[in-house]
Amino acid sequence: MPELPEVETIRRDLQQAVAGCRIKDVEILDPRVLRGISSQDLSKALAGRVVHSIERRGKALVFNISGPRPFLVVQLMMTGQLVVASCPSDAPAKKLSLIFGRQLFVHYNDVRVFGQWRLVRDLGRINYFHVLGPEPLSRGFTPARLAEELSRRHVAVKAFLMDHRRVAGIGNIYASEILFRAGIDPRRRTDELTFDEAAALHSAVREVLKSAVRLRGTTMNDYLDGRGRRGRYMDEIKVYKKDGQPCPVCGTEVERIVQAQRSTFFCPRCQF
DNA sequence: AGGTCGACCTGGCAGC
DNA sequence: TGCTGCCAGGTCGACC
Numbered sequence: 001m002p003e004l005p006e007v008e009t010i011r012r013d014l015q016q017a018v019a020g021c022r023i024k025d026v027e028i029l030d031p032r033v034l035r036g037i038s039s040q041d042l043s044k045a046l047a048g049r050v051v052h053s054i055e056r057r058g059k060a061l062v063f064n065i066s067g068p069r070p071f072l073v074v075q076l077m078m079t080g081q082l083v084v085a086s087c088p089s090d091a092p093a094k095k096l097s098l099i100f101g102r103q104l105f106v107h108y109n110d111v112r113v114f115g116q117w118r119l120v121r122d123l124g125r126i127n128y129f130h131v132l133g134p135e136p137l138s139r140g141f142t143p144a145r146l147a148e149e150l151s152r153r154h155v156a157v158k159a160f161l162m163d164h165r166r167v168a169g170i171g172n173i174y175a176s177e178i179l180f181r182a183g184i185d186p187r188r189r190t191d192e193l194t195f196d197e198a199a200a201l202h203s204a205v206r207e208v209l210k211s212a213v214r215l216r217g218t219t220m221n222d223y224l225d226g227r228g229r230r231g232r233y234m235d236e237i238k239v240y241k242k243d244g245q246p247c248p249v250c251g252t253e254v255e256r257i258v259q260a261q262r263s264t265f266f267c268p269r270c271q272f
Numbered sequence: 273a274g275g276t277c278g279a280c281c282t283g284g285c286a287g288c
Numbered sequence: 289t290g291c292t293g294c295c296a297g298g299t300c301g302a303c304c
Contacts, residue, residue: 003297032281059298077298079282093282112281114298128299155274164299171297220297221284240297260275263295 002076003059004136004169005212006223006231010082011056013226014063014106017084021100022050023065030095033110035118045069045119046098058132058168062123073118073126074108080115083107083228111222133166136205137213141167146205147198150190157193157201158186158259167205173218173240176265178204180239185271186264187257211236239265 002010023046028039037045045067052064061082063072074082079093086103093109096117100106108115123129133149134141146167153160160166161175170178179186182204184197193201217223217231220241225231238248243256247267257264 006297075298077280078296110281111283112296114280114282116299153273159274162298173297218297223297261277 002080002217002223003171003174004056004209005174005215005233006217006225007056007059007061007076007169008213009216009231010076010226011054011061013084014054014061014082017226018051018098018100018104018106019053020050021104023047023098023100025099027097027099028095030113032113033095033108033115033117035116037117037119042117042119046072057129057135058164059171060128069119069121071118071120071123073116073120073123075116075128076110077112077114077116079109079111079222081107081109081222081224082226083109083224084226085228128164131165132168133164135168136170136209141202141206143195143199143202146202147193147195150193150198150201153190155190156186156259157184157188157190158264160190161205162260162262169209170205172262172264173220173237174208174212176240177238178208179271180266181208183271186259186266239267241265 026043026046031039034042049065049067055062061074064070065072085105085107089107091109093111094107095110096108098106120126149166158175158179161170161178182201184201212218212233215232216225218233219230223231239254242254243265245254247254247270250269252267252269254265255268
């Protein structure tokens with residue numbers, strides 16, 4: 001489900017709504033979302049704790065809370081939603097709610113139940129954070145660093161972009177959109193890209209993600225932001241799920257191919 | 273090392 | 289209408 005822009009949008013909404021607030025209670029309807037902790041233990045550990053802040057790393061949200069296990073880590077995976085609300089919810093997909101008060105709730109909905117909640121003392125215990133690559137909107141993500149990393153790998157550039165060990169936070173929608181913006185064929189091998197192509201890719205990564213953050217993400221199906229609203233980047237999508245439709249630049253039909261069991265969409269004329 | 277596949281789950285939709 | 293098969297925004301581990 002959500003990729004970097006969607007998770008970042010949710011993070012900002014949560015930060016605004018519950019940073020500094022105390023968790024009064026936790027309601028767990030489906031313990032399958034919990035990892036490494038029981039419902040009872042999670043409820044006990046969270047009740048009475050203050051949420052200091054909410055951060056994002058890749059596609060994971062980290063609630064910094066008071067207490068001996070100060071990191072509540074939530075991965076939304078495909079269909080997870082975190083929605084701030086002023087009343088209880090009986091949504092069928094609801095799996096868990098954080099209750100901050102009579103009129104402040106954070107509801108977690110997840111139709112496919114792939115999402116994962118963890119409570120840890122040390123973020124280093126979570127492998128995802130160990131291997132996570134650079135944040136593409138950070139200063140450390142430079143054209144030179146990307147070019148270097150591309151040259152060291154021998155995979156299709158689409159697979160590279162979606163590998164969170166190489167660049168954090170990019171998923172299937174934005175990988176296609178970024179490669180369209182950069183004018184690069186998704187099947188090209190990373191080690192055969194020129195420095196100029198790497199630089200174009202670097203710009204495309206940042207432009208697409210920044211623009212998507214500004215528009216509060218993309219809603220294809222399930223994604224809702226922290227206020228329960230749809231993302232507006234949907235209107236900016238150029239190729240994702242547009243197979244058979246004309247390329248917005250040249251009019252050639254957008255094609256769909258399968259790479260690593262995932263759909264890739266691209267313009268065979270603009271991308272080479 | 274890179275690719276492919278299955279597993280984790282449920283629901284929507286196209287086609288018959 | 290009802291069935292079947294395919295598709296879906298993520299991640300991990302096994303295997304060739």
